[in-house]
Amino acid sequence: MERLRWRPLSRREPTIDGLDLEIPSGQRVLLAGASGSGKSTVLRALAGLLDPEDGEGEGLLPAPARPGERGLLLQNPVHALVGATIGRDAAFGPENAALPRPALHEHSSRALAAARVDLDPARAPLDASGGQQQRIALAGSLALDPELLLLDEPTSMLDAPTAEQVRTAILDAAGEATLVIAEHRIEPWLPHADRLIVLGPQARILADGTPGEVLAQQRETLVRAGVLEERAVGAPDTAGTTSTRATSADGKIVAALRGVTVPDRGLTAPQELEVRAGRLTVLTGPSGAGKTTLLRLLTGSRTPEHGEVERPAPDRIALVPQDPEHSFVAATVREELRASPWASDEALAEQLLERAGLAHLAGAHPHRLSGGEQRRLAIAAALAQRPALLVLDEPTVGLDARRRREVLDLLREARDRGCAVLAASHDELLVAAADDQHALPAPRPDAAATPAPRRIPADALNPLTLCLIGILAAIGSFAVQSWQGGLLALAPTALLAPLAVRSLPGAALRLAPILLSAAGLAWTTALLGDAPALSAQAWLVGLKEAARITAFVAPGVLALGAVRPTPLGDALAQRLHLPGRPVAASVAALVRVSHLGRQWSTIVETRTRRGLGGARSPRLLAGATLALLVDTLRGAEQQALAMDSRGFATATRRTWAEPSPVGPADLAGIAIAAGLLIWPLLAELLVGAA
Amino acid sequence: MTRYRTVDLLVTVLIGAAFGVAFLGYGQLYTLIGPLTAAFKPAEGLLAGLWFLPAMLAGLIVRKPGAALLAELIAAVMSMLLGSQWGWGTAVSGLMQGGGVELAFLLTRYRRFTLPVAVLGGVLAALLEWGWEKLAYYQEMSWAFSGTMLAFFLLSGALLCGVLGWAATRALVATGAVDSLAAGREHSRAAAV
Structure with a gap:
């Protein structure tokens, strides 16, 4: 990089002001500097991911020629994870590079092994521990055999033993690749680095040399830059231990x-x-x-x-x-x-x-x-x-x-x-x-193991078939004209429901809101319909409406119980040929539901604890929504960076790690869908008020 | 202008997903007006605008064709997969609500992202959603009450989606969370020069 300059649109001063940097292939560089010195921006520049739409730059490196050529690992692995399972997450880069399926699986399993991810590949990465998540993220950036690996404070959120494990995994997995590690706590990395560069404000180089030289000759600079502490590195703070602090041992x-x-x-x-x-x-x-x-x-x-x-x-x-x-x-x-x-x-x-x-x-x-x-x-x-x-x-x-x-x-x-x-x-x-x-x-260690959910016949269907069942049943329900016809229209749904029910409590959880809504609709119709309010005639119209709406929604809700975002995305892309990038991004968003749910509860809880209102206060909900959006949008920026470093920016023609099979079961599914479409009409002809 | 960078795409779908989760919390709001809606269902229209917010925020922040529609569809699909009691009706609602907001931005050819356009988007979304609900859920409600419901829908669309969505976007721009997106860039240029 020569004379690199970068000023984000939101800043008056450049965050990088004339940086010259040459890194020979295979070198392991430690990039040190206090928060705000521009380390992250330098890494993005090296990754070729500074977007000219975001600021003014000079001397920017072009984007990589080959997807995943320059891997990037971020401080918070939550932003790097895109898959519903660990296996799919590791396959994200190879999918973007449009590798054929056998090569794709070979790349991803090799990367998982190299990053020492020892979890079941079917587990959800966002539910793993922080150290595991960072190793899964490492596997994600290794999957396309990067020549250059860029690490942005990769262990700063981990406790010391976990950080050590992740560090070892990174150093072992990096092999011959060039390594650039941005860190503000440098000492654990020092024995592994060939070169130490210390950055000051606006990414100005304050020191550059072998770690030994820099530490011996420029210790002062390091301390002033906030990279080393004045005391001996790592020495515990001597301010007080439990035994010496007698003043408040008797605190209430x-x-x-x-x-x-x-x-x-x-x-x-x-x-x-x-x-x-x-x-x-x-x-x-x-x-x-x-x-x-x-x-x-x-x-x-x-x-x-x-x-x-x-x-x-x-x-x-x-x-x-x-x-x-x-x-x-x-x-x-x-x-x-x-x-x-x-x-x-x-x-x-x-x-x-x-x-x-x-x-x-x-x-x-x-x-x-x-x-x-x-x-x-x-x-x-x-x-x-x-x-x-x-x-x-x-x-x-x-x-x-x-x-x-x-x-x-x-x-x-x-x-x-x-x-x-x-x-x-x-x-x-x-x-x-x-x-x-x-x-x-x-x-x-086995505390987190969850039993696999029971398999049900609906699992044998392609997600698109399951969607078709719900959609055609919904259309068919409009044929309901009378309460007798409506009740008969519900018969096949009741008969077929066991095929799509995993457990009784689960089914109750899905069906209770439907029945409640149907009852609500019956009441509203009886109250606000054209017939005299709450007369017997009005109630029969209400009953018809309740049966009709149940026939409308229940098959769909039951069938959707077997639909998961990832197979749905696979089907939309491979069977309906919807564009790959929006589909992949949508799936990545949908699999974050449990993560987003946890963020939401933390936000609501934090605010309740501040006395800002209960979970039913509109003001609290408005504030919490805004906070969730701030969190999500900041994350989106990091996530985009992580995904682009795995070749997503150019992945208009990507492959998919898993096929979206259509088999004989789907024929039966389509027959069911067709049956649900016409049955309400037949029911009406059979028993409807002539 | 129409090219979707990765960050634009992610912001759009993540706004949808975040609202999909927040909506679960909003269910509590309905218990607040529960007694009112039990006696007079059209009053539920008063909260309708809230459901169009993902479309409005994505449209105002990302400012690209399709963003409003995609965000609302993601929120709808997430509700469906979580087991929304309206099943596939939710998907059609997502299409109507997202489409209504999208239409307002389309009418300005994606050049204006002001408060009046936001209010128009909320109103159009309300109109389409009301049409769908009348057809699918409230066929038998008398036209007098349906008309009242429409009035509530339009009011809610204008205020809770249009005005609130516009204000929320400004609040988000102020936090700096959208600096790298179209909405933030306008602000940045004004602040940095």
């Missing part, structure tokens, strides 16, 4: 868990925990151990299976979510501090603004702050509620050394105000500074 118990278990969330061993006023308690444990569940027990969002929970009144509990944007509701930083009805003290708010180092940003938009500033704002806003208990989920994750320290200072401030502070964290800085530590045991 603010919240406690006594013999609590939540087996379905991995908390099988009874938990005893006391959270005391004026103390910082850190909750540790590997991912999947139930840290978040334990926090939710303490905030009152969950009840335990066994045991007792003590906690303060709701207005004395404050919660800071892992993503601070999930809690924001106001248009300025100052308003954000006073958004909660429990944050009534104006002087306190001003004071906290000062302490959080946000006074100069009081008029800024919360969502436009940097990551570190957003964390501090969320904590300050929580403290403005004068909580007795402050609960935080991973308050320093993904931040560089300086920003982590600033967050810690704010937590100390909270503690010194007499607040009981409980943080779930794997950050050694927080753990070292904690007054008390509560470690959760690792979950049993």
